[in-house]
Every structure is written in C-alpha cells, then in structure tokens.
Amino acid sequence: MKTIYLVRHGQTFINRYDKMQGWCDTPLTEQGIAGAKNAGKELANVDFDIAISSDLKRASDTCEYIIEENINRNELQHIATPFFREQFYGFFEGMNSDEAWRMIGGGHGYPRREDLFTHVDIDTVKDYMKEADPYHDAEDAQEYWKRVDKGFEMIKQMEGADKILLVSHGFTIRSIVSRFAPGQYNLAHGPQNASITILKMDDEGKINVDSYNKMTLDA
Incomplete structure (x- = not known):
C-alpha cells in the first residue's frame, strides 16, 4: 500500500490576481513561499521515499521547499514530470477567472x-x-486523463516507494478527488494553496482518498 501526500503548490502571483493558470507559470509570492515552507514543516517527519512534482516551476519550487524541511532531505530524489501538470486551459490561460x-x-x-x-x-x-x-487547444477530459494516468502508472511501478510526496495543482487535485471519491467532498471551490490531500494506492493501483484540503495532518 502506497500513501501519496498530494500537496497544492504555494500561492503564485496569478493566483493572487485570480487569473487562469494552467500551463502558464508565474513565481511563488512571499506568501506562497511561506506556505510551501509551512507544508514542509507539517510533513517534516514523514520519511518520504520519493518526491514527485509537476514540471511547472511553481510546483517544482514548492516541492523543493518541502524537501528542505524533510527528515530524508539528504537522500530524497525529486522527479519533475509533465504528467502531473495542471489542466491546460488553452485560450483561457492568463484570463481573468x-x-x-x-x-x-x-x-x-x-x-x-x-x-x-x-x-x-x-x-x-x-x-x-x-x-x-x-x-x-484546451484539454478535454480524455486528453487530460490520458496524461495524468501515465503519472499514476509511474507511481504504481515504483517498487519500495511507499511514502510519496506529490506536488501538483488546484484543478488537478480537485479532478483527482472527484474521480476517486465522487460525491464525498464539496468541490465547488478548489483546495487551498499548500494544502495537503492524502491518497492511498493499493498494489493493483486502485486509489482511495483519505483526506482532502487539509493544512495540518491532524485536522
């Protein structure tokens, strides 16, 4: 059984301005950096076997801030992949939400x-x-899941990786929770920046959602 600690990246400038941010990218704000570090402190004693993030800089940077706080920081490998990028919004990228x-x-x-x-x-x-x-140009559901499912297949094939840090994006996290826990959570609003969602994956790759959109592991 694998436990996946799915974290949304810290706040970016486009988040702050309430604009659409899919594959377009902007830096973390000071608040976003602080949020990433706080998530790292919350997860500091989780002895991660691997760290995975979207290859977009806001997610990759957040992952690095979390790793810096982790008990396994000196051994932890970070894999950045397009599989866990945000939804591609096409024409709507950068538009007022x-x-x-x-x-x-x-x-x-x-x-x-x-x-x-x-x-x-x-x-x-x-x-x-x-x-x-x-x-x-925007991804439809079939295009989106074809990409994200490759990421979950990659995780399934990782032998010995039982505790996994995964840093991704708001709409992607909401999509994952909707798919694997339909009707269980209120998804009218997305997860908070730097929030933690916990997934469990069994040996066959079946995924369950243990918790959604928490700022602390004890919440």
Whole structure:
C-alpha cells in the first residue's frame, strides 16, 4: 500500500490576481513561499521515499521547499514530470477567472463558476472548456486523463516507494478527488494553496482518498 501526500503548490502571483493558470507559470509570492515552507514543516517527519512534482516551476519550487524541511532531505530524489501538470486551459490561460468561467459555462446556463462546479461534474467541465476555446487547444477530459494516468502508472511501478510526496495543482487535485471519491467532498471551490490531500494506492493501483484540503495532518 502506497500513501501519496498530494500537496497544492504555494500561492503564485496569478493566483493572487485570480487569473487562469494552467500551463502558464508565474513565481511563488512571499506568501506562497511561506506556505510551501509551512507544508514542509507539517510533513517534516514523514520519511518520504520519493518526491514527485509537476514540471511547472511553481510546483517544482514548492516541492523543493518541502524537501528542505524533510527528515530524508539528504537522500530524497525529486522527479519533475509533465504528467502531473495542471489542466491546460488553452485560450483561457492568463484570463481573468470570472470572465473565463463565464465563457466556459455561460452557454450551458452556468455563468458563475460556483454554479458550474456545483451542478456539473468536473470531466464535463473539461469538455465544456475545450468546446468554448476558439482554438480548441484546451484539454478535454480524455486528453487530460490520458496524461495524468501515465503519472499514476509511474507511481504504481515504483517498487519500495511507499511514502510519496506529490506536488501538483488546484484543478488537478480537485479532478483527482472527484474521480476517486465522487460525491464525498464539496468541490465547488478548489483546495487551498499548500494544502495537503492524502491518497492511498493499493498494489493493483486502485486509489482511495483519505483526506482532502487539509493544512495540518491532524485536522
């Protein structure tokens, strides 16, 4: 049984300005660096066997801050991979979030993102996004999961890696929780920056969600 400590990266400038941030990238803010370090302190005594992150800098940097605090920091290998990148938003990258979600959901009767995520499952939201993208570059659900599933297969094949640090992104974490714990958590809003979500993976690769969007392991 593998335990995956799934952490959202620290706050970035685009997060601060409430803009769409998928594959586009901006640095961590001072608050984001502090959040990453706090997550590291919370996870300091978890003797991780491997550290994995999205290859986007905000996630990779957050992972490094967490590693610096860890009991295994001198031995811990960090793998940065595109498998656990954020959803690619295509045309909507960098756009004001409210404006983007109005374009994505408005044609389906959901001009507000809270209504969209309350009433529509996340995979359908992905399909709406590709449909609304004038260039159709945004990932739909099939494209997205083809990529992310490669990441989980990689983790499944890691012999001897029982405690895994995985640093990823808000919409990706929300998507994973929606898929493996449908209806169990309120996903109208995404996880907080630097929050911790815990997954369990059995030997066959089946995933369960133990907890979602916690700032401390004791919460």
